[in-house]
Amino acid sequence: MTRYKILVEYDGTNLIGWQKQLEGLSVQECLEKSLNAFTHQNIEVLAAGRTDAGVHATAQVAHFDLDTKMELFRLREAFNAHLRDMKAPVSVLDIEPVSNDFHARFSAKGRGYVYKILNRRARPVLLENRVWWVPFPLDVDLMREGTKYLLGHHDFSAFRGAGCQALSPVKTLDRLDIIQNGDEIDFIVEAKSFIYHQVRNMVGTLKMVGDKHFAPEDVKRILESKKRSEAGVTAPASGLYLNKVVY
Amino acid sequence: MTRYKILVEYDGTNLIGWQKQLEGLSVQECLEKSLNAFTHQNIEVLAAGRTDAGVHATAQVAHFDLDTKMELFRLREAFNAHLRDMKAPVSVLDIEPVSNDFHARFSAKGRGYVYKILNRRARPVLLENRVWWVPFPLDVDLMREGTKYLLGHHDFSAFRGAGCQALSPVKTLDRLDIIQNGDEIDFIVEAKSFIYHQVRNMVGTLKMVGDKHFAPEDVKRILESKKRSEAGVTAPASGLYLNKVVY
Numbered sequence: 001m002t003r004y005k006i007l008v009e010y011d012g013t014n015l016i017g018w019q020k021q022l023e024g025l026s027v028q029e030c031l032e033k034s035l036n037a038f039t040h041q042n043i044e045v046l047a048a049g050r051t052d053a054g055v056h057a058t059a060q061v062a063h064f065d066l067d068t069k070m071e072l073f074r075l076r077e078a079f080n081a082h083l084r085d086m087k088a089p090v091s092v093l094d095i096e097p098v099s100n101d102f103h104a105r106f107s108a109k110g111r112g113y114v115y116k117i118l119n120r121r122a123r124p125v126l127l128e129n130r131v132w133w134v135p136f137p138l139d140v141d142l143m144r145e146g147t148k149y150l151l152g153h154h155d156f157s158a159f160r161g162a163g164c165q166a167l168s169p170v171k172t173l174d175r176l177d178i179i180q181n182g183d184e185i186d187f188i189v190e191a192k193s194f195i196y197h198q199v200r201n202m203v204g205t206l207k208m209v210g211d212k213h214f215a216p217e218d219v220k221r222i223l224e225s226k227k228r229s230e231a232g233v234t235a236p237a238s239g240l241y242l243n244k245v246v247y
Numbered sequence: 248m249t250r251y252k253i254l255v256e257y258d259g260t261n262l263i264g265w266q267k268q269l270e271g272l273s274v275q276e277c278l279e280k281s282l283n284a285f286t287h288q289n290i291e292v293l294a295a296g297r298t299d300a301g302v303h304a305t306a307q308v309a310h311f312d313l314d315t316k317m318e319l320f321r322l323r324e325a326f327n328a329h330l331r332d333m334k335a336p337v338s339v340l341d342i343e344p345v346s347n348d349f350h351a352r353f354s355a356k357g358r359g360y361v362y363k364i365l366n367r368r369a370r371p372v373l374l375e376n377r378v379w380w381v382p383f384p385l386d387v388d389l390m391r392e393g394t395k396y397l398l399g400h401h402d403f404s405a406f407r408g409a410g411c412q413a414l415s416p417v418k419t420l421d422r423l424d425i426i427q428n429g430d431e432i433d434f435i436v437e438a439k440s441f442i443y444h445q446v447r448n449m450v451g452t453l454k455m456v457g458d459k460h461f462a463p464e465d466v467k468r469i470l471e472s473k474k475r476s477e478a479g480v481t482a483p484a485s486g487l488y489l490n491k492v493v494y
Contacts, residue, residue: 076369084370
């Protein structure tokens with residue numbers, strides 16, 4: 001038995017998220033079906049981050065165990081050939097054998113996301129389903145001021161989505177940078193781990209700083225309230241990309 | 248009567264190109280139908296570059312004449328609202344009144360394209376229909392060496408597509424830079440004007456330098472042959488973006 005680590009890209013638009021469910025197509029199901037197609041075994045694939053419906057990944061990490069001996073190159077080719085046949089919006093970028101105690105989720109030391117806002121009046125067509133389209137001007141400097149209250153070790157209950165299964169709302173936010181490039185505004189977010197909807201709720205709140213619904217200092221007040229009802233909207237899934245998992 | 252200049256973005260994937268034809272949906276038809284929906288007039292919209300089926304634009308320029316007096320902001324909003332209702336993959340980014348002798352095509356002093364190759368083994372999903380996927384490694388240095396023979400004033404007959412209506416195959420290529428960013432390879436191309444399929448035929452030939460089918464010096468031989476049959480393949484439309492028109 002060999003354990004393999006894979007690096008996975010997906011377009012989350014028409015997927016129900018990472019995890020298998022009774023209804024709808026998940027990333028996990030795509031990968032497991034593809035594996036089944038050439039190994040004829042039922043193999044479970046486990047991911048570093050169980051992304052939601054509509055969320056994308058440029059570098060999700062997952063692992064699985066395989067009895068059959070296969071060359072690495074052939075294994076990746078078979079994986080992708082079957083994903084392609086299934087018209088799955090999922091691609092395996094890289095594959096490598098790892099030790100049997102490696103676990104995509106529990107061994108992860110850090111996770112990175114990028115959240116993309118397109119801030120312009122005209123509707124996106126080339127970036128449809130790839131960004132959050134915000135048609136009113138956002139003040140990036142104000143949003144940057146708001147980020148400083150979120151960095152570090154806090155109780156993030158105010159940014160915790162309903163149904164969160166994390167044991168504790170206390171997390172350490174290591175990075176929250178805002179990079180502006182023309183009319184695209186990217187939020188670069190890094191932590192060891194996140195609570196449910198944390199990135200989308202932080203971005204939704206910072207967006208409301210950018211459009212002056214909130215002042216930057218309100219972010220401090222919201223965080224300290226520990227109440228979800230004090231914070232801003234949940235930013236849509238279409239702008240979120242899992243782009244890094246550190247081991 | 249006021250003449251307006253518009254800046255247009257489109258996803259060319261499901262379009263037959265800029266120009267109206269009997270079958271299929273064109274960018275021109277989308278824009279003219281949208282104008283008709285709120286002016287109830289038949290207004291012709293003329294573009295700087297008549298892009299082909301599948302080719303994208305981040306900044307196509309076009310013009311049209313309008314009798315009705317409308318505020319600029321309202322005009323753009325109406326344009327985009329109707330494009331959205333039509334589910335057209337076309338968006339009007341900007342609009343401004345221009346003098347009556349402005350002509351999107353004939354007043355243009357220069358045009359810029361970017362051509363995007365994704366050079367990796369795994370099939371693209373987030374960039375599907377947005378790049379030319381080349382799964383075998385390309386040598387960017389060799390391709391760069393090949394570009395130097397194309398820069399400047401030449402007879403580009405070897406890169407002229409069938410059905411080209413240009414009076415002369417002699418053009419001046421002002422810029423042909425290759426920028427590598429991870430596994431994306433961008434060709435930045437600028438000239439006053441191009442002959443039919445020139446960018447895609449140049450990129451297709453340079454790609455065959457990158458995969459060592461041709462040597463860089465072969466580009467000189469191909470150019471001097473003036474024979475289309477000597478050059479490489481026509482790069483697919485999906486990687487091409489019209490991204491600049493200079494007046």
